[in-house]
Amino acid sequence: MKWQGGRSQYVVRSSEIDARGLATLPSLVTYMQEAAWDNTSVLGISIYDLLQKGLTWVLQRMRVEMFRYPNHREKITVETWASGQEKVFLHRDFRIYSEEGQLLGQATSVWLVMDVVKRQMVAVPDFITAVALAPGREPLPFAKGKLPVLQEATYEQQTTVQWHHIDLNRHVNNTWYLRWALAVLPVELLEKSHLQEIDILYKAESTVGDTISATAAPASEQHTYLHKLTNLNSGKELVQARTKWAL
Template sequence: MIGYFEHELTVLPGCADADGLMSIHGVFGAFMDIAARHASLLGVGMNDMAKRGLFWVTARTKVHLIRRPAMGETVTVQTWPDPPSRIRGDRGYRIVGGGEVLVQGKTEWAVVDIENGSLQQFRDIYPPELEFCTPPALETPFVRVPDKFEGVEPYYSYEVRSTDIDVGHHMNNTAYIRALLSSFSNEALRAMDVHDIDVVYRASCYEGETLDFYKKPLDGGGCDIRMARGDQTILLARMV
C-alpha cells in the first residue's frame, strides 16, 4: 500500500481572494480535504477511527507559500503521511502547477481517545502494509510561537459563528484561519505579502464564544498572533 495520494483542483471563485488568487484559508482547506480523503482510503478516516473509539487532532500546521495559483488555474494537490513518532505523526502536502511546487505544507497530528481525551500511540494506527515512500514535503521545522503577550491589548475580537462549526460541533480548523485573516484589511494583507504561516492549535471553540486577538510585531517583519477566550490561549500563529 503506497502512502501517497493526489488529485487535481481548479481554483474556482469560491476559494479565491480579492486579488483573484487561491486564498490562504483556501490552501488550508485544500490540505484538510485531501488529508480526509486519503485517510479514508487508508482505512483511518473519521468514521473508521470512531469505530475504534479514536479521533484525529490537529496539533499544528505549517504552510510555505511560494506562489498562490490564480483563479481558473488547475493544479495538483498532493499528500502523504510521514513515518510517525510514538504519539505524533506529520502529514505533508504540496500544491504543484506547471511542473513547479507552488505551496508546501505539513500538519502534526495526534490521536485521542474519544471517551477520556488521552493521547494514543501511533503504533497501530496506520495499516501495517503502508509504505512511507516519499520524503517530507517541507523540511523546515515547525516554529515555536511563544505565548508571551503581556501588556499587549487586543486589536480585534471575533464571535464564533454557526458557519464556523464543523461536524465535531466546534470551530473548524480552517475557520480559525479565515477569522485570523479577517482581522486584517486586504490592503494590510497585500503589504504583509505573507509567505510562511505557522499555526498552533491549543483548544477548541464553540458557537457564540468571543475570541480576542493579540498581535506582536517581529523584528524583520511579520507578526505573532494570539487568539484567546478570556485568559485561555486558543491558538498561536506566526505570519511572515
C-alpha cells in the first residue's frame, strides 16, 4: 500500500514574521493547513470535494510543538499525513523541516465533518474512511483529554468579527482565534519569549458582527498560560487553550 501523506514547500514571507524576523505561529499553522489541503486534494477529500456533498472539514483541536522558528525567506517543507480515527474524530499529523532537513516543529490535530446547512457534526462518511492511512506510520500522541479551565482572567481584550475574519465555511477561521488568544498576552512576554507549545481546543462557531472576548492568565506551571475566548453575543465559549513559553 502506497503512503498517502504529502509534502508541501513554502518560503517565509515578510508579512508572516514578527519584529525579530521569525515566522509567527499563526503563519506556521496556516502553512500546515495549506499542506493538509494539498494532501486532501490529492486524496479526493478536500473541502471543495466535501462541499459538493453538503459537508465540510472543521478543526476541533490542535497541539503544536516548536523547536526552532524559521527566519524570513527561509525555505521550509511541511509533511502531513492522516494518522488515525476515533469514532467521529479524524487525526492528522504534521512535521516542519528546514531546507537542510532539521525538524523545526511538529503538530497533531483533530478534525470533524460538519453538515454545512444544519451546522452539525456528522458521522465520518464512507468515502473518507475508504482513504487508507499510511501503513506503519508512527502517529504523534493524540491531542485528547481536558484542558485546565481558566478561572479568573488577568488579561482581557475584545474584538468584533469582521468580514475578513470569515473563511470558506462562513465562520471565523481558526487561525484568527489563535491570533486573538495570543494577542491578549503582555507585550513583554511576546517580545522576550518564544511560544514553545500550544494546545488549543475549538468548541463553537462565530460569525460577522459577534463580539469576542479573549482572556488569559498564568497557570500554576511556570511559563505557562491558560486562555479562553468567549462569544459575548451568545455567551458560548469558543476556545480553550494552554500555552508554554521559553525564554
